[in-house]
Amino acid sequence: MEEIHKRILQRNRINLVRDLDPSSLYDGLLEKGVFTQDMIDEIKSAGTRRDQARKLVQDLETRGSRAFAMLLLCLEETDQHGLAELLQRAAPAVQIWPAAPNQVVDLPVVRPLPLSLCTDVEQQGKDNVPIYPIQKPSPSPSPERENTLTRPPGRTRRDSIQSYKMDASPCGHCLIINNVEFEPDSELSNRKGSNIDCDKLEKRFKALNFIVEVRTNLKQRQIKHALSALSKKDHSQCDCCVVIMLSHGTEVSHNRFPGAVYGVDGQHVPVQLITNYLNGQHCPSLQGKPKLFFIQACGGGERDTGFEVSPDEVEPSIGGADDQTDAIPMSSSSDSLSLSDEVDARATLPTPSDILVSYSTFPGYVSWRDTQSGSWYVETLDQVLEQNAATDDLVTMLMMVNHEVSQNSAKGLYKQMPGSFNFLRKLLHFQTHA
Incomplete structure (x- = not known):
């Protein structure tokens, strides 16, 4: 895309994100060869309408000299005339003729148009250059897709799902933040048993070929600093990144990932801010690579007493006598999440692609921890990784964790249900020595 057109999109990004209807543009942009189906699918996976609009505008800047004019044409075709006029006022060289009823309109022509991508079109004459190719070439498959079978529309084959590259050595960085001893003014209890969790996970991820860094008893500002330092590392030679948070937790307002973890202060x-440090915008060397977050903390203060099932549905497992929770009541409205007040927040939030956040408990509920053996969630996660990492992908293993933890009972009464927010696009298999 020409630099002037990029600047026009950037200057008008707020209006585009606010008003654009991206779903109505997908077919037109696909038909005109601006995006491939895989690119459209990735934009759709961005999340909300605003997130999809934001990613669509960002990706357009990489799609060659035709992309801007094609966007204008698609806006006109989908009756988004206000946005088309807004962009065209700043780009008078791009001529778009709106279609009259039942009238076939010639494809738009840019005068003058520097021919920066010779693979898109061939010049015909000296004055006019068609910016839409007569016959759209079939895109050459990338190396990782060349063995993928073509599937019928509307059907997804399991054997077409790819796996993330996970063969780098070391595989990646793993940051563990272990908050055990809380300051008296925080009015938070010390988390006995958390060191057991930390030791297990440090050994486990070292065995999975990660560089593990453990930070203990961090205040809020120190947590942010540690995450910022991790985001500034060069991950270009790595395939993955892991962040593990062991702390007290609470429920906060959010628009993507629920929950929050406490510093010792x-x-x-x-959690939403924690994930933002490693997204594609703040950490370019992790773009397209899996970012994994494991949160051992309460999602709120509610205790789950479960519901009755038939005896053959469950194998009773009683927790220890020293079971404790990592719960703090939900924050007041004055403490609610407001990303605009955070130092690392951006006016345009990036998408959560290639991110998985695994929570020890369902949002709003407590998470149980045994002072002698550690938390239910971490103990089970460690065992499942040890026994199954050589054969199963991460999402399958987390389902095993969910099942096993759901069988436990604290004080013979209370239950716990882990879960994940999964935005991974491929299967993830850890490195093992097996």
Whole structure:
């Protein structure tokens, strides 16, 4: 895309994100060869309408000299005339003729048009250059897709799902933040048994060929600093990144990832902000690579007493006498998440692709921890990784964790249900020595 057109999109990004209806543009942009189906699918996976609009505008800047004019044409075709006029006022060289009823309109022509991508079109004459190719070439498959079978529309084959590259050595960085001893002013209890969790996970991820860094008893600002330092590392030679948070937790307002974890000073950091440090915008060397977050903390203060099932549905397992929770009541409205107040927040939030956040408990509920053997969630996660990492992908293993933890009972009464927010696009298999 020409630099002037990029600047026009950037200057008008707020209006585009606010008003654009991206779903109505997908077919037109696909038909005109601006995006491939895989690119459209990735934009759709961005999340909300605003997130999809934001990613669509960002990706357009990489799609060659035709992309801007094609966007204008698609806006006109989908009756988004206000946005088309807004963009065209700043780009008078791009001529778009709206279609009259039942009238076939010639494809738009850019005068003058520097021919920067010779693979898109061939010049015909000296004055006019068609910016839409008569016959759209079939895209050459990338190396990782060349063995993927073509599937009928509307059907997804399991054997067409790819796997993330996970053969780098080391595989990646793993940051463990282990908050055990809380300041008296925080009014938070010390988390006995958390060191057991930390030791297990440190050994486990070292065995999975990660460089593991453990940070203990961090305040809110120190947590942010540690995450910022991790985001500034060069991950270009790595295939994955892992962040593990062991702390007290609470429920906060959010628009993507729920929950927050506490620093030892009693100030919390939203999970949503934690994930933002490693997204594609803030950490370019992790773009397209899996970012995994494991949160051992309460999602709120509610205790789950479960519901009755038939005896053959469950194998009773009683927790220890020293079971404790990592719960803090939901933050007041004054403490609710407001990304615009955070130092690392951006006016345009990036998409959560290639991110998985695994929670020890369902949002709003407590998470149980045995002072002698550690938390239910971490103990089970460690065992499942040890026994199954050589054969199963991560999402399958997390389902095993969910099942096993759901069988436990604290004090013979209370239950716990882990879960994940999964935005991975491929299967993930850890490195093992097996």
